Amino acid sequence: MSAGREPMAPLPPLGGLGFVRWAWRQLTSMKTALILLFLLAIASIPGSILPQQGNDPLKVKEWIAGSPSVGRLLQSLGFFDVFAAPWFAAVYLLLFISLIGCVVPRARQHWRAMLAPPPAAPKNLDRLGGTVTLDVAVDSADVIAGAVEYLRSHRWRVVEGPSGDALGPRWVSAEKGYLRETGNLVFHVALLLILASVAVGGLFGWKGNVIVKEGGGFANTVTQYDAWGGGRLVDSDSLTPFSLTLDSFDVDFEREGSQRGAPKYFEAKVTYRDDPAAPQQQSVIEVNAPLEVDRAKVFLVGHGYAPHFVVKDATGRVVFNDAVVFLPQDGNFTSTGVVKIPDSEPQLGLRGLFLPTASIDKIKGGQSVFPGPDNPAVFLSAWTGDLGLDTGMPQSVYRLDSESMTQIGLGTLRPGQIWDWQDGSGSVMFTGFDRWASFQIAYDPGKEAALIASILAITGLMLSLFVRRRRIWVKVLAPAGAATVVQVAGLTRSSSLDDIELGALTDDIDALVREISRTEATPKEHT
Amino acid sequence: MTTAALAQASNAAIYAAMITLTFAMVAFAVSFAAGRRRAAAGAAVVVARPGEGSVAVLTRPSDSPERPEAGKRSANIAMSLTWLSFILLLAGVVMRGIWAGRVPWGNMYEFSISAALATLAVFLFLSLRSDVRWLGLFIVIPVLLTLGMAVTVLYTEAAQLVPALKSYWLVIHVSAAVICSGAFTIAAAAAALGLLKGGLERRAVARTGSSDGVLSRVPSVDRLESFTNRVVAFSFPLWTFAVVAGAIWAENAWGRYWGWDPKETWAFITWVIFAAYLHARSTAGWRGSKASWIAIVGWLAFLINYFGVNFFVNSLHSYAGVS
Numbered sequence: 027m028s029a030g031r032e033p034m035a036p037l038p039p040l041g042g043l044g045f046v047r048w049a050w051r052q053l054t055s056m057k058t059a060l061i062l063l064f065l066l067a068i069a070s071i072p073g074s075i076l077p078q079q080g081n082d083p084l085k086v087k088e089w090i091a092g093s094p095s096v097g098r099l100l101q102s103l104g105f106f107d108v109f110a111a112p113w114f115a116a117v118y119l120l121l122f123i124s125l126i127g128c129v130v131p132r133a134r135q136h137w138r139a140m141l142a143p144p145p146a147a148p149k150n151l152d153r154l155g156g157t158v159t160l161d162v163a164v165d166s167a168d169v170i171a172g173a174v175e176y177l178r179s180h181r182w183r184v185v186e187g188p189s190g191d192a193l194g195p196r197w198v199s200a201e202k203g204y205l206r207e208t209g210n211l212v213f214h215v216a217l218l219l220i221l222a223s224v225a226v227g228g229l230f231g232w233k234g235n236v237i238v239k240e241g242g243g244f245a246n247t248v249t250q251y252d253a254w255g256g257g258r259l260v261d262s263d264s265l266t267p268f269s270l271t272l273d274s275f276d277v278d279f280e281r282e283g284s285q286r287g288a289p290k291y292f293e294a295k296v297t298y299r300d301d302p303a304a305p306q307q308q309s310v311i312e313v314n315a316p317l318e319v320d321r322a323k324v325f326l327v328g329h330g331y332a333p334h335f336v337v338k339d340a341t342g343r344v345v346f347n348d349a350v351v352f353l354p355q356d357g358n359f360t361s362t363g364v365v366k367i368p369d370s371e372p373q374l375g376l377r378g379l380f381l382p383t384a385s386i387d388k389i390k391g392g393q394s395v396f397p398g399p400d401n402p403a404v405f406l407s408a409w410t411g412d413l414g415l416d417t418g419m420p421q422s423v424y425r426l427d428s429e430s431m432t433q434i435g436l437g438t439l440r441p442g443q444i445w446d447w448q449d450g451s452g453s454v455m456f457t458g459f460d461r462w463a464s465f466q467i468a469y470d471p472g473k474e475a476a477l478i479a480s481i482l483a484i485t486g487l488m489l490s491l492f493v494r495r496r497r498i499w500v501k502v503l504a505p506a507g508a509a510t511v512v513q514v515a516g517l518t519r520s521s522s523l524d525d526i527e528l529g530a531l532t533d534d535i536d537a538l539v540r541e542i543s544r545t546e547a548t549p550k551e552h553t
Numbered sequence: 554m555t556t557a558a559l560a561q562a563s564n565a566a567i568y569a570a571m572i573t574l575t576f577a578m579v580a581f582a583v584s585f586a587a588g589r590r591r592a593a594a595g596a597a598v599v600v601a602r603p604g605e606g607s608v609a610v611l612t613r614p615s616d617s618p619e620r621p622e623a624g625k626r627s628a629n630i631a632m633s634l635t636w637l638s639f640i641l642l643l644a645g646v647v648m649r650g651i652w653a654g655r656v657p658w659g660n661m662y663e664f665s666i667s668a669a670l671a672t673l674a675v676f677l678f679l680s681l682r683s684d685v686r687w688l689g690l691f692i693v694i695p696v697l698l699t700l701g702m703a704v705t706v707l708y709t710e711a712a713q714l715v716p717a718l719k720s721y722w723l724v725i726h727v728s729a730a731v732i733c734s735g736a737f738t739i740a741a742a743a744a745a746l747g748l749l750k751g752g753l754e755r756r757a758v759a760r761t762g763s764s765d766g767v768l769s770r771v772p773s774v775d776r777l778e779s780f781t782n783r784v785v786a787f788s789f790p791l792w793t794f795a796v797v798a799g800a801i802w803a804e805n806a807w808g809r810y811w812g813w814d815p816k817e818t819w820a821f822i823t824w825v826i827f828a829a830y831l832h833a834r835s836t837a838g839w840r841g842s843k844a845s846w847i848a849i850v851g852w853l854a855f856l857i858n859y860f861g862v863n864f865f866v867n868s869l870h871s872y873a874g875v876s
Binding site for chain 2: 056057059060063064066067070071073074075078080081108109224233280283285288289290291292312313314315316323325327466467468470473476477480481483484487488491492
């Protein structure tokens with residue numbers, strides 16, 4: 027960004043164009059950039075403290091329910107979706123405009139500087155600090171030629187002068203480290219590219235979540251997802267037509283030590299096809315090892331239990347026979363779920379608590395004490411009546427609306443046990459359990475570009491911080507006579523005063539002085 | 554070695570490192586105090602003065618501030634003790650890794666001892682290139698605090714990594730972040746020292762008309778500021794790399810490279826603050842004490858990210874392993 031040395035105009039000049047120019051100068055000044063950077067940092071903080079819609083919509087709801095008036099105010103101001111809020115966008119867009127306003131003129135300036143030769147030596151090198159003066163018994167032309175050769179071979183850009191003088195060149199001017207500014211510009215342009223890549227991902231990318239039971243499967247259409255979100259420019263009817271079946275899900279938990287209950291590994295064995303006509307392929311999906319299908323990636327994000335029930339009505343007819351996804355409520359997989367049986371007469375509903383390792387606590391009731399299925403049990407409450415499925419209102423599959431139902435009773439079942447309802451309306455058998463896995467399928471067409479831009483940014487950053495822009499001058503003071511008086515001096519061109527840079531320049535000068543002194547030792551033929 | 558023996562050896566090495574570090578701290582403090590008593594006149598060295606435009610005029614930087622003989626010996630003892638502590642701590646961290654059968658970066662105890670190790674490593678690395686004994690006291694104190702907290706509050710037995718951490722990106726991402734923790738700490742320490750010295754000098758000038766002898770063992774404010782700048786210039790690209798490596802890993806583990814998880818948000822905030830620092834260093838009127846404050850705020854943001862997010866916020870990065 028621009029070096030911020032221009033004094034700030036205290037008042038904007040009157041008149042439309044004058045004001046625009048004034049505003050633009052203010053916006054692209056380094057001070058404004060600094061303030062915008064601080065604003066960006068501060069504006070991000072609420073996004074880490076308050077629950078965010080994108081990460082945890084349930085928590086957002088709870089928060090608002092907890093303190094409705096403040097909650098609704100914060101919501102209307104976008105505090106639960108900070109990174110999509112207009113005020114957050116305003117900060118980073120202003121910052122990027124300010125960045126463009128700085129980068130464009132600086133790029134032009136840098137281009138010109140790279141085409142131009144280094145500036146001629148100042149009249150009086152003594153005024154620069156650290157000037158080295160030495161006498162050498164060499165002809166001035168050799169001093170100049172030696173310096174030029176040395177500097178050129180060390181990749182300095184060199185010019186000698188004055189041009190067209192009969193006595194030949196009497197000074198050398200050299201400059202090095204143009205990559206510093208190049209890197210600086212590359213870094214800032216790369217930041218723009220990252221922003222563009224994020225935008226591409228947001229507009230053309232999509233992501234969906236789906237829960238699949240062992241033996242079950244799904245095809246990549248929007249309707250099959252439990253949750254799906256796509257960018258504005260995604261054609262949701264033409265997603266990649268892959269399909270996937272979960273063959274089995276394996277998990278193991280730590281049994282010993284302080285981390286007892288922490289998962290050791292989990293993996294989902296799947297069979298998939300790229301499209302309905304493609305051959306079947308097998309794969310194992312693990313955390314950190316997603317499956318890539320036609321540029322979309324399938325990630326394993328969660329797992330749980332699906333207890334299997336067989337429900338019979340009063341006549342002994344099987345009205346339900348399936349595994350049902352229960353959602354884990356804690357780290358030990360105490361899981362809740364419901365079974366809805368609209369086919370029986372009257373309709374039946376079960377509300378359940380599945381405990382992989384059941385422990386009955388007198389105060390807390392039933393809870394699981396280990397995530398593995400060491401001692402599985404279900405607690406059920408059975409309901410009869412109207413499930414309310416015909417009202418046309420969409421219902422959650424994880425919630426039983428028992429408003430127009432009556433409770434039959436409560437039961438606890440181990441695998442293989444049957445619970446006959448006292449009123450003779452039927453029975454339920456807990457036959458065992460399957461596992462389920464939840465997958466996130468994501469497609470982000472901007473991520474490769476974002477990666478390339480990030481690599482560019484880091485490269486540019488390193489160049490701009492580690493390359494040192496510096497100048498060196500060599501001047502012959504007394505060309506006549508046997509002893510040639512030579513002066514060597516240098517300048518660093520970075521705005522931060524840094525010992526290391528000064529030290530490096532000192533080293534450059536010392537090396538050059540050594541080189542010039544060495545020419546003394548090897549007499550040239552024409553001297 | 555058996556597992557139990559390894560565990561014991563690792564813990565013993567870390568405790569031993571804490572003991573030697575405590576002695577190092579005392580020795581650094583003695584050397585510091587000795588310097589204050591013998592207020593050396595004319596210690597301030599003008600390194601560079603701003604020329605026209607954005608051009609710095611070259612003068613040869615002198616090596617270090619004048620160092621009265623009295624404090625020198627204890628400073629050297631302190632450096633030797635710091636080296637010894639570093640070796641002990643390195644042994645402790647390595648044995649912890651062998652005990653766990655993986656890189657020792659699975660929970661906050663392990664992150665903390667590694668961060669302490671990295672801080673010492675960066676400090677000792679710098680000490681090989683230039684005389685930074687004046688900084689020792691301000692490095693050893695935060696390192697000791699970190700270790701103290703690690704062994705008391707954060708301690709956990711070694712266990713397997715949770716599946717989310719089983720990736721070679723752990724090594725890349727965490728090692729970069731751990732080195733940054735050391736470098737940011739050193740940058741903030743030097744910045745704070747510069748602010749302290751600047752403030753004391755101003756007071757001394759107001760009182761006696763001269764700033765001679767104020768914290769004479771410490772380099773001039775100018776040099777402290779440029780030292781801070783140098784360390785930030787080293788750590789900022791590394792921090793950028795740590796964030797990008799984290800994003801690549803996140804893309805592979807969670808299906809998105811950036812999701813504004815609290816840890817990511819604070820990594821971003823830290824990044825933005827240090828970016829502001831670098832900009833401030835080339836803005837007239839911001840280069841001095843204001844920039845130093847920014848460096849300290851950046852370090853605080855880093856600490857919030859490490860402690861605050863792990864303990865108080867529900868984050869995908871909550872791997873504290875402390876119940």
